[in-house]
Amino acid sequence: xxxxxxxxxxxxxxxxxxxxxxxxxxxxxxxxxxxxxxxxxxxxxxxxxxxxxxxxxxxxxxxxxxxxxxxxxxxxxxxxxxxxxxxxxxxxxxxxxxxxxxxxxxxxxxxxxxxxxxxxxxxxxxxxxxxxxxxxxxxxxxxxxxxxxxxxxxxxxxxxxxxxxxxxxxxxxxxxxxxxxxxxxxxxxxxxxxxxxxxxxxxxxxxxxxxxxxxxxxxxxxxxxxxxxxxxxxxxxxxxxxxxxxxxxxxxxxxxxxxxxxxxxxxxxxxxxxxxxxxxxxxxxxxxxx
Numbered sequence: 001x002x003x004x005x006x007x008x009x010x011x012x013x014x015x016x017x018x019x020x021x022x023x024x025x026x027x028x029x030x031x032x033x034x035x036x037x038x039x040x041x042x043x044x045x046x047x048x049x050x051x052x053x054x055x056x057x058x059x060x061x062x063x064x065x066x067x068x069x070x071x072x073x074x075x076x077x078x079x080x081x082x083x084x085x086x087x088x089x090x091x092x093x094x095x096x097x098x099x100x101x102x103x104x105x106x107x108x109x110x111x112x113x114x115x116x117x118x119x120x121x122x123x124x125x126x127x128x129x130x131x132x133x134x135x136x137x138x139x140x141x142x143x144x145x146x147x148x149x150x151x152x153x154x155x156x157x158x159x160x161x162x163x164x165x166x167x168x169x170x171x172x173x174x175x176x177x178x179x180x181x182x183x184x185x186x187x188x189x190x191x192x193x194x195x196x197x198x199x200x201x202x203x204x205x206x207x208x209x210x211x212x213x214x215x216x217x218x219x220x221x222x223x224x225x226x227x228x229x230x231x232x233x234x235x236x237x238x239x240x241x242x243x244x245x246x247x248x249x250x251x252x253x254x255x256x257x258x259x260x261x262x263x264x265x266x267x268x269x270x271x272x273x274x275x276x277x278x279x280x281x282x283x284x285x286x287x288x289x290x
Contacts (some may be wrong), residue, residue, distance in 0.1 A: 022161035022177050025198070029205075031155060035232055035258075037083045038064055039072035041285045042256040043090075044142045048147035051241070056178075058239070058248070067091065067142055072262050072285060081154065084267040088278065089142060095119070097227045099272045100141065106154040107217070114139065114148050117272035124272050144249040145242045149189060150219075158185035169207060190218075202226060204233045218244050230258045251282040257289040 044158045046067045049060035073085040088099040097113040103113040114127040116139065127148060129141040137150045164176040186192070190212060197207040204226055225237040234253070241248045266281040 006215055012027045020163075023156070023165040025163070025175070025177060026156060026159075026161050026179070030081075030156060033153060034075055034083065034137070035230075036079060036234065036256075037085065038075050038080070039260050039262050040256060040258050041260040041262065041289055042069075042071050044071070045252040045254060046142060046146070046249055047252070048144050048247065051246055051248045060248075061205075062251075065085070065143070067095065067144075068284075070190065070282060072260070072266060072281075074262050074264065074267060076264075077106065083153070086267050086271055088204070088271075088282070092283070094227055095142075097275060097278070098142065099278070101267065101269060101272055102151065103150070104151075104153060108155045108157045112152055115272060122273070124269050129273075144220075145240045145245075145247050146249055146251070149191075150221075158182055160245045166200070169197045169199075172202075173208060174198055174206060186213075199226075199233075202233045204235065218242070224250075229256060231262060255289070260285060260288050 002279065036242070045055060046069065047064040049056055049064040049220045050062045052061040053059070066090040067089055069087050070091055071085060071087040073083060076082045076084055083104040084102070085104075086099060089095045090096065090202065097117070098119050099117045100119060101115045101132045105112055115124050116122050116127055141147065141151065158181060160180050160182065162178045164178050166173070166175055168174065171192045177196045177198060179196065181189050181191070181193075191210045192213045192215065194208055194210045196205045198204070199206050204223065206223050208221040209217055212218045220241045220243060222241075223235040225235060226233060227236045228234075234256075235251075236253045239248055239250050262285065264280075271278045
């Protein structure tokens with residue numbers, strides 16, 4: 001699913017970034033991130049495992065659980081600021097066909113919507129977009145450490161932004177921006193703030209760190225491989241670390257194609273529980289990108 005890639009897409013920033021407000025920078029982030037969901041069809045892998053630190057290197061301490069996924073996305077709504085996406089598991093065969101459908105709305109008054117097809121039950125379940133219970137875990141993307149909340153984008157009015165400083169990260173010049181939810185948004189999120197390290201030259205977020213409501217760092221997302229695709233700097237590989245459970249998920253983008261003709265009817269609940277309907281549309285998308 002491309003929503004959680006949005007944190008790592010291009011920012012078209014001028015050399016005078018420090019003169020811009022943090023809000024203006026994030027508006028550009030949001031605007032350009034939508035370019036990655038503009039009639040896009042992709043294939044990616046999710047590898048999840050328990051992790052440990054060995055010789056100062058992050059390593060899996062068990063055999064990773066690997067899932068191959070196909071995803072399609074389109075932009076809709078006023079000015080194309082809403083996004084509809086579907087992601088379907090290809091492998092392992094025991095989970096083939098399990099899918100997730102997501103509608104993201106830019107309007108702060110409108111909750112995002114997510115549906116998950118549970119093959120074991122043979123039915124579609126709607127997932128709540130937010131929960132004020134601090135102990136409640138957001139829904140996971142196919143058992144990975146990436147949650148529906150991590151994939152949410154837009155709704156900038158739900159946050160305040162602060163440009164903390166300019167510095168260095170892994171020998172790259174970066175701008176460090178703190179994102180804090182408003183009082184109303186705080187009722188629906190597990191994160192009290194997020195800090196992003198933005199590469200000033202390549203205009204991509206190299207690292208994000210999330211904090212819980214007690215001020216503890218609970219999740220870290222770090223880009224491992226950067227590549228320019230369709231004139232957009234994107235991450236081909238990134239690692240999402242759950243600092244509480246000590247589990248991680250590595251996201252690897254195998255292929256992505258933009259400007260694909262995606263039928264809006266494919267991005268409906270029918271595609272989750274109607275196998276013939278789903279495969280017909282997926283085969284059409286595959287044929288366009290070969």
